[in-house]
Amino acid sequence: MSGYGQFCPVAKAMEVLDERWTLLVVRELLLGSRHFNDLRRGVPKMSPTLLSKRLKSLTRVGVIERAEIGGRTTYSLTACGRELAGVVEALGTWGMRWIHQLGDDDLDPHLLMWDMRRTIPIDVWPRARTTVAFQLDGAPPKASRWWLVVADGEADVCDFDPGFEVAATITTSLRTLTRIWRGDLAWLRAQLDGSVAVSGSSDVRRAVPSWIGQSALSAVPRPA
CATH class of the missing domain: 1.10.10.10 (Winged helix-like DNA-binding domain superfamily/Winged helix DNA-binding domain)
Structure with missing residues (x-):
């Protein structure tokens, strides 16, 4: 070099x-x-x-x-x-x-799901195997559907249907989920304004934001 x-x-x-x-x-x-x-x-x-x-x-x-x-x-x-x-x-x-600007080229579903998989708070998930599906608008068709599976204290992410019962499905855009994960947007606000929809039983819908959480850097204070 x-x-x-x-x-x-x-x-x-x-x-x-x-x-x-x-x-x-x-x-x-x-x-x-x-x-x-x-x-x-x-x-x-x-x-x-x-x-x-x-x-x-x-x-x-x-x-x-x-x-x-x-x-x-x-x-x-x-x-x-x-x-x-x-x-x-x-x-x-x-x-x-x-640095707050996110261009379209910065949105990568593969990196997003991999980062979520390795840092989600597994301890708050149910003890039994639990699967959450994601439908991401704005992602390339082959990378628009994902499944996050937590079982035996470990998490895995699949870009194909693993065949397990789905406890919840999160429907949103790739940009919105990226902003939530970064901490630019709160889960509650995204659900209230309709940019995120979570399907499943009422207790699961309430639990999903805590299951997914946000990135380790999401708590960094931002300038006013």
Whole structure:
């Protein structure tokens, strides 16, 4: 990778971190992804070739380490890489506070559902296997229907019908669900103004907002 030709520590750090997608790969590792396919689900618009290239370069500079565990290639952050947690969190907080515009290209149902799957509050879901379906207007036809399944303390997300009984169906637009997840829009307000419809029994309809929740950065205070 090309350098800035400066001794400044900021410049030296950015020689490693400012290549396209690099910090997002670090973000995925911080959020618990360990395998190549899981990393791809967190950066769905990144090509497999480029992801492989970034993993190799981050391994070379000591940010991540690669291991073979149970016949599978596993990636994890080194002590050096884990120190980037504060950097990624600070960038996320700053982005939530000051960068509010969402273009159509920023709306990605694959990333949205993957992010929801790994951070929903599973402890508040029923003990029995529970499935919530999503119908997303404005998403590409092949990515407009999703199923979130929680069973045995784990969550999974499917872009095909898994065949389980559906407890609730959430019908909304991809943009609205993204705004709710980011914390730009409250569940209650979206339900009251009709931009979100939840079908199911009355107790399930009341519970769905707490089942889904919002992203970890949704509570970041915004400027007035």
